Amino acid sequence: MIFSLQKRFLVLLLLPVLLVLLILGLASFLYARSFLLAQWNVTARLSLEKTAHQIQMRLDEKLEIIELIALAEKMGVPTQSFLIRELRNQKGVLSANLEDVSGQQEPNEVRGEGSSRPDLSGGSAEKRVWNPAAASEELHGLHAVPGADPKSILLDVEPVKGDLSLVTVFPSRDRASSKKLTAIVSLDYLVERLLQMSQWQGGFACLVAADGTYLAHTDRSQNWPKRLGQTGRALEKEVLKEIKKKNFGTVFGQGSEADTVMGYYRVPTTPWYLILSSKKNSILAPVLRFRYSYLSAVLVSVLCIGLLIRMNTKPVARSIHEIADAAEKVELGDYTVKLSETRSDEIGRLKRRFNRMVYGLKQRDLMEQIFGRYVDKKIAQELMNRPEAPHLGGEEHIVTILMADLRGFTPIAKKLQPQQVIRLLNRFFSGMIPIIEKYRGIIVDFHGDSILVFFNGIEPDVGVGAANAVKCATEMQHELASVSEQNLRDGLPAVSMGIGIHTGEVIVGNIGSEARAKYGIVGSAVNETDRIQSFAQGGKTMISERTYELLSDRLVVGPRCEACLKGLEGTLNLYEVSEIILTDLSQG
Numbered sequence: 001m002i003f004s005l006q007k008r009f010l011v012l013l014l015l016p017v018l019l020v021l022l023i024l025g026l027a028s029f030l031y032a033r034s035f036l037l038a039q040w041n042v043t044a045r046l047s048l049e050k051t052a053h054q055i056q057m058r059l060d061e062k063l064e065i066i067e068l069i070a071l072a073e074k075m076g077v078p079t080q081s082f083l084i085r086e087l088r089n090q091k092g093v094l095s096a097n098l099e100d101v102s103g104q105q106e107p108n109e110v111r112g113e114g115s116s117r118p119d120l121s122g123g124s125a126e127k128r129v130w131n132p133a134a135a136s137e138e139l140h141g142l143h144a145v146p147g148a149d150p151k152s153i154l155l156d157v158e159p160v161k162g163d164l165s166l167v168t169v170f171p172s173r174d175r176a177s178s179k180k181l182t183a184i185v186s187l188d189y190l191v192e193r194l195l196q197m198s199q200w201q202g203g204f205a206c207l208v209a210a211d212g213t214y215l216a217h218t219d220r221s222q223n224w225p226k227r228l229g230q231t232g233r234a235l236e237k238e239v240l241k242e243i244k245k246k247n248f249g250t251v252f253g254q255g256s257e258a259d260t261v262m263g264y265y266r267v268p269t270t271p272w273y274l275i276l277s278s279k280k281n282s283i284l285a286p287v288l289r290f291r292y293s294y295l296s297a298v299l300v301s302v303l304c305i306g307l308l309i310r311m312n313t314k315p316v317a318r319s320i321h322e323i324a325d326a327a328e329k330v331e332l333g334d335y336t337v338k339l340s341e342t343r344s345d346e347i348g349r350l351k352r353r354f355n356r357m358v359y360g361l362k363q364r365d366l367m368e369q370i371f372g373r374y375v376d377k378k379i380a381q382e383l384m385n386r387p388e389a390p391h392l393g394g395e396e397h398i399v400t401i402l403m404a405d406l407r408g409f410t411p412i413a414k415k416l417q418p419q420q421v422i423r424l425l426n427r428f429f430s431g432m433i434p435i436i437e438k439y440r441g442i443i444v445d446f447h448g449d450s451i452l453v454f455f456n457g458i459e460p461d462v463g464v465g466a467a468n469a470v471k472c473a474t475e476m477q478h479e480l481a482s483v484s485e486q487n488l489r490d491g492l493p494a495v496s497m498g499i500g501i502h503t504g505e506v507i508v509g510n511i512g513s514e515a516r517a518k519y520g521i522v523g524s525a526v527n528e529t530d531r532i533q534s535f536a537q538g539g540k541t542m543i544s545e546r547t548y549e550l551l552s553d554r555l556v557v558g559p560r561c562e563a564c565l566k567g568l569e570g571t572l573n574l575y576e577v578s579e580i581i582l583t584d585l586s587q588g
Contacts, residue, residue, distance in 0.1 A: 010309055017305055021298045028294075032287040040283045041250050041263065048248070048265035048274045051193040055207075056268045058190050062090060062166060066181060069098070070170040073179055084181075092189030094163060101169070101178040163187055191216040194274060203260070203278035210271040212240050228275070235260055243273050319347045323354055330358055398462050399521065400469040400503045400547060401529040402441065404432070404476060405450035407496045407538035416492070424492050425449060431479045439472040444520040450533075454506070454521050466503055466550045470577055473499045473541040480539075496538025502529040503547040532574060535563050545573040554581050 065087045072080045080098075087096045166183040187207075188195060194205050195218055207216040212228035229236040235253040239262050242249050253260040261283070263276045281288065326337040335358055339351040406428065413421045432451060436443060441453040453472075456465025477497065484494035504525025528544065536542040548557065558576035 010306055010313075013309055014302060014306055018298070018302055021301065025291075025294050025298065029287060029291055032290070033284055036284055036287060037261070037280075040261070040278065044250070044263035044276045044278070045248060045265065048263060048276055051191070051205075052265050052267040052274050054193050055190050055272070055274075056270070058092060059185075059270070062087065062093065062183060062185055065090065066166060066168050066183065069181055070168060073170060073173055076173050087183060092186045094184040094186055095182075096184075097182045099180050099182075100172065101180060164190065187216055194218065203276070203282070205274065205276045207267075208273050208275060210243070210273070212236075215272065233257065235262060239264055239275065316347060319343070319351070323350065326354065326358075330361065335359075335361065395508060396505055397456070397508045398503065398505050399454045399456045399508065399525075400462070400466040400501060401506070401521070401525055402453045402455070402469045402473060402499060402501050403450060403529045403533040404453075404473070404497050404499045405533055407498055409449040409495065412493050412495070420492060423490075424487060424495070427483055427486065428480070428495065431483045432476055435472055435475045435479060438475075439468040441468065441472055442519070452526070452529075454508075462503065463550045466501075466547050467554065467580075469501050469547070470541070470543065470551060470555065470580060473501060474577065474580060477539060477541065498533055498536035498538055499541040500529050500531070500533030500536055500543075501541065501547050502532055502544040503550060504528065504544075528572075531566060532563075532572070534566075535574060536576075541577040542574045543577055545575070548573075548575045555579070556581060 065083055069080055069083045069087070072083060084096055084098055087093060164185040164187050166181075166185060168181045168183075169178055170181070171177075172179050191207050194207060194216060205218045206214055206224075206228075208214055208228050212230075214224060214226060214228065217224055225231055229240050234255070235251060235257045238251050242251055243264055243266070247266040248264060250261065250263045252258075253262075259280045261278055261280060265274045266272070267274060322339060326339055329337050337358065338355055341348060341352050341355065343351065412424075416424070428449070429446065429451070433443070436451075436453050439455070441455050444452040444454060446452075453469075455469045455472075456462055476499065480495065480497050484496075488494055502525055504523065506521040506523035506525050508519075508521050510519055532542050532544055543551075543557075545560075548555070555575075555577060556579035558578055560573050560575055562571040563574050564571050
């Protein structure tokens with residue numbers, strides 16, 4: 001059953017829960033993603049800024065000493081040799097040479113502490129010379145040496161892991177010649193902090209010139225091209241455009257490079273730019289790990305919720321199936337089913353109501369089976385309360401029997417259509433039955449156009465039953481007059497009715513078999529009543545002498561007549577009821 005209650009609960013409850021969890025997870029992921037990217041932007045800028053200032057400070061240390069050497073030469077101070085030694089002893093200085101313009105080396109030329117540094121470029125590296133006169137924008141802000149020709153200040157850098165050459169030319173003391181100071185500084189020393197950022201968050205860091213030439217790179221494999229953007233990557237080209245516009249910023253990759261982000265920062269007073277590249281997967285690694293953990297948690301939560309729903313709905317579904325199976329048995333007439341009433345919730349209440357309903361149906365069917373549809377339900381319930389009521393058999397009782405029959409009905413029926421006959425009879429019975437119920441009469445049966453009723457099935461006083469029978473007969477005659485008027489209006493014939501009433505001993509009880517039984521009366525008094533009824537003319541009510549004796553002081557009757565009735569020995573004294581004097585005889 002794909003649309004079973006249990007599956008509907010699972011679907012209707014799990015889907016909203018799953019949807020809410022997924023929406024919350026997606027919103028959290030997008031927020032965390034934005035937060036981590038923003039955090040990376042701030043962290044990358046701070047890291048690049050610190051690295052840039054470190055490069056500037058280390059470069060400034062060397063340039064300050066170079067300025068002092070040039071000033072000492074100009075002023076003739078004998079501290080030039082000391083300053084050159086200090087320059088050579090500076091950390092990161094590989095060598096420092098002072099020579100005249102003619103190329104003769106000063107006697108105090110020596111290599112610095114870093115002179116034994118191997119060639120990291122893998123051989124003789126191609127030199128690149130930047131002249132501020134030719135590219136003043138690129139070297140804007142580089143320290144100028146007092147007294148030196150600005151055009152002679154050279155910056156010589158080997159590409160990718162090369163060394164930095166600081167070349168300064170200034171006039172000698174006698175102004176007759178010029179001096180050239182060449183200091184070789186380890187570029188690795190200057191970008192030491194940059195190299196420590198190797199493989200930072202799945203990417204790389206590098207130092208490039210304004211034209212994109214790589215000066216230093218965290219990847220020591222020498223597999224990188226000479227210039228940024230040389231490979232044709234759109235992201236690198238975009239970075240080259242941006243560094244011409246502002247000194248720092250962040251560029252996010254698009255399309256096939258959407259997983260990459262690059263940040264850049266200019267080294268102050270130099271034409272160099274620090275670039276930091278990272279993979280978004282590395283930046284978002286915490287949230288990506290959380291994503292899988294969250295999905296796992298959602299799956300476990302949904303499974304747990306589904307298990308709880310199943311555990312709670314399975315007993316409900318089982319109870320509903322139990323009720324449905326029991327209802328099916330009741331539909332087939334089996335009233336023996338009884339559901340357990342152990343639950344205290346709504347299902348338990350439903351079961352208790354179901355059991356009471358089955359009991360009520362059983363009682364109703366038993367009442368209809370025994371008493372038929374035409375016995376007043378209150379009377380039938382009173383009879384059912386008696387212990388012997390559901391069982392076959394009966395007891396002797398003195399009752400008053402009433403039999404009513406339409407006069408001349410057979411010839412009338414021959415003149416009418418079958419539908420008209422049924423209509424006439426239904427109207428007749430519909431008018432009589434409420435009156436019989438009113439006076440607590442018990443209808444035994446309908447015989448064609450006649451009705452057999454007995455009274456005193458409930459009341460212990462025989463006189464009360466007899467009075468009810470006479471009252472009932474009188475009202476039935478009045479009602480038949482109204483029925484005849486309706487018949488005439490509808491084109492049906494008027495009818496008359498003869499009623500016979502007799503009081504005598506009969507057997508009252510269930511007559512029939514276990515499969516089919518009916519509450520009724522059996523005895524000679526029934527036959528006597530039938531004969532009395534046959535003696536009554538249309539519109540008349542005849543009562544037997546025994547009934548009259550019970551009501552003699554309460555009735556006005558016509559003259560006594562003796563009747564010799566068919567099937568009965570001797571004659572019977574009969575009386576025609578003219579009027580009932582007391583109206584409180586009836587219990588109806």
